Amino acid sequence: MDMGHSPLQVLIMLNNKRFLITGISDAGSLAMHAAKAIIEQGGQVVCAGLGITPHHADLSEKARAYLSANETAFRDAVRTELGEDTPIVILDATQEESMVDLAETLAKQGLHLDGFLHSIAMDRTIRNKTVKPLLDVTLDEFCDTLGISAFSLIRITHHLLKTGTLQKGASICSLSYIAAEKVTFHPYRNMSVAKAALERITIALADELGRSHGIRVNALRFSPYLGSKAGSATLEPKDVAKAESMSPLGNAGPRDLALEIVHLFQPDLRITGEIRHIDGGYHIIG
Ligand SMILES: NC(=O)c1ccc[n+]([C@@H]2O[C@H](COP(=O)([O-])OP(=O)(O)OC[C@H]3O[C@@H](n4cnc5c(N)ncnc54)[C@H](O)[C@@H]3O)[C@@H](O)[C@H]2O)c1
Structure with a gap:
């Protein structure tokens, strides 16, 4: 019996769809794996990576060198892994103006989006694999981590909607x-609070944007x-070996994550406000 699905229809899920991918640093970035899977499924990507924006004034030499190295690695990785023609925008999620620029640049170029991947995190209380106890975290450190790793999801969404760049029915992950x-077996303190905020923001935006724009938001x-x-x-x-041994299926890999992002980016799904586990079942272990 003809089930009405040719193999091509089943495979190519994101034809004519365009997604903004944030958080590419290099070929190993999770966001890069997602970008490649989207392209395999017929989709297009626009990449926003950390670098020096017009709003950086009086940067210390150290900060300039850090941002510049990040930008070069981002540009090289996108060119090598995704192709010369991939549109690129430089974004610093600590700067409101930079998030405005991102949305306005995409709008001016007519790059409407069917969704975007937030893959941005930064916590300066983790240095050389040593994590500051929460008790010693300063207000600045707390707010920096929360702003970059969680609040930026709200502001990027805000500006993309304001410029009409993010389409109705879009999907955000x-x-x-x-x-x-x-509490995990390896220390993860200030950032764990930011991740909790990111997840709470996810469900609040899922409610607001689902009703107002039919937009889905999942973490x-x-x-x-x-x-x-x-x-x-x-x-x-x-740490990775321990999670591997505890997880019923072993650790999930970047490809597993990328395929789930592709799934959630499909048009017309009615899945929103989910906090999904792509972790080989680690989360069910007590
Ligand atoms: N690696 C893991 O074990 C793991 C596990 C679960 C979730 N995650 C999450 O996945 C996401 C991607 O991490 P990754 O492992 O691919 O590492 P990554 O270092 O490749 O990605 C983090 C990205 O955040 C970007 N970023 C930091 N500060 C920024 C700023 N001010 N403005 C714009 N971008 C900024 C960095 O440039 C980088 O591209 C993060 O949210 C991370 O917390 C990672």
Whole structure:
């Protein structure tokens, strides 16, 4: 019996759809894996990466060198892995003006979006794999981490909607970690509060944007992963090995995550406000 699905229809899920991908630092970034899977499924991507924006004044030499190295690595990775023609925008999520610029640039270029991936996190209380106890975190450190890693989801969405860039029915995904809810075996303190906020923002935006624009908002909690800058700055190989042994299916990999993002980016799904686990079942273990 003809079920009405040709293999092509089943495979190519994101034809003529365009997504903004934030958080690419290099080829190992989780966001890069997502971008590649989107392109495989017929979708297009626009990439926003950290670098020097027109709003950076009086940068210290150290800060300039850091941002410049990040921008070069971002540009190289996108060119090499996704192709010369991939549109790029420089974004610093600590700057409101930079998020405005992002939305206005996309609007001016007519790059309407069917969704975006928030894959941005930064916590300066983690240095050389040492994590400051929450008791010692300063207000500045707390607000920085929360602003970059959680509040930016609200502001990027705000500006993309304001410029008419984010289409009705779009899909937004962000990346979280089980430490948003539970104390994990490796220390994860200030950032765990930001992840909890990111997840709460996810469900609040799912309610607001579902009603106002038919837009879906979901968060994905992923296994520990050493292959990215953020992962290698935070985790020890033994942490990843421990999660691997505790998870019924072993750790999920970046490809598992990318395929779930593709799934949630499909048009017309009625899935929103979910905090999903892409973690080989780690979350069911007591
Ligand atoms: N690696 C893991 O083990 C793991 C597990 C679960 C969830 N996550 C989450 O996945 C997401 C991506 O992390 P990743 O592992 O791919 O590491 P990554 O280092 O490749 O990605 C983090 C990104 O955040 C960007 N960023 C930081 N500050 C920014 C700013 N001010 N403005 C704009 N961008 C900024 C960085 O440039 C980088 O591209 C993060 O939210 C992270 O918390 C990671």
